[in-house]
Amino acid sequence: MEVMPHLKLRDDLGIQYAILPGDPARVERIAEQLEDVEELEFNREYKSIAGTYKGIRVLAVSTGIGGPSTGIAVEELARIGVTHAIRIGSCGALQKEIRLGDLILVQGAVRDEGTSRTYIDSIYPAIPDFELMNACVEAAEEEQIPAHVGMARSHDSFYTDREDEIDALWAGRGVLGCDMETAALFVIGKLRGVKTASVLNTVVEYEDNLEDNINNYTDGVNATVQGEKNEIHVALEALYRCSGK
Numbered sequence: 001m002e003v004m005p006h007l008k009l010r011d012d013l014g015i016q017y018a019i020l021p022g023d024p025a026r027v028e029r030i031a032e033q034l035e036d037v038e039e040l041e042f043n044r045e046y047k048s049i050a051g052t053y054k055g056i057r058v059l060a061v062s063t064g065i066g067g068p069s070t071g072i073a074v075e076e077l078a079r080i081g082v083t084h085a086i087r088i089g090s091c092g093a094l095q096k097e098i099r100l101g102d103l104i105l106v107q108g109a110v111r112d113e114g115t116s117r118t119y120i121d122s123i124y125p126a127i128p129d130f131e132l133m134n135a136c137v138e139a140a141e142e143e144q145i146p147a148h149v150g151m152a153r154s155h156d157s158f159y160t161d162r163e164d165e166i167d168a169l170w171a172g173r174g175v176l177g178c179d180m181e182t183a184a185l186f187v188i189g190k191l192r193g194v195k196t197a198s199v200l201n202t203v204v205e206y207e208d209n210l211e212d213n214i215n216n217y218t219d220g221v222n223a224t225v226q227g228e229k230n231e232i233h234v235a236l237e238a239l240y241r242c243s244g245k
């Protein structure tokens, strides 16, 4: 038996399915949608619990912010036998029709970060597992959850002096939203044999919606809370569907 250096999880845990928020605080809210919840570990940014959804045992592990800590999580999850992992993140929208709380179901990610490039050149695509992503799309459609399927851009720096320029560049090329982890998850997952998907909750609307943003400011808090509940539901349901149970 081996204990993972960062996640502190044992390699005999025997759980194949994982959902991966960035924020450790989100793990508590995932617990609300699970039964038989068991607290596991909390080391650095990695908080983990296990719980049951429709009869399948699911692990929830926070990855922290960005590619480097996500890469470590994916590596150690692969080593303990996780075969399917879905990120449930937050993102900023890059298209004006995407509203607070809408989900982005990521079909491919721009690799504008350094972690995945330490593994393999950027001509290698960052794409989700087709079956797992499709299960996310079907779960969202069935519950009529507002969701958009398309590209995300993963980046390394939340703060930059070039935000408007960078956002306009990728918005103009059809990218739906930005986060900091999806590309590393997809690439490292693929290289380590873990099936991945990414579901992002919109917490910032695109600049063109400034006036609307002001109008729906108070509703916005509720919309993003609902968006988070929705993304957790979509991810759990997708894992269940892909489990063959």
Ligand SMILES: O=P(O)(O)O[C@H]1O[C@H](CO)[C@@H](O)[C@H]1O
Pocket (backbone or CB within 6 Å): 021, 022, 023, 064, 065, 066, 088, 089, 090, 091, 158, 178, 179, 180, 181
């Ligand atoms: O809310 P999480 O899942 O952490 O995702 C987003 O939020 C963080 C930035 O505030 C970055 O990690 C970004 O990807």
Ligand SMILES: O=c1cc[nH]c(=O)[nH]1
Pocket (backbone or CB within 6 Å): 090, 091, 092, 093, 158, 178, 179, 180, 203, 204
């Ligand atoms: O605007 C945002 C919001 C969340 N995460 C990001 O990377 N960007």
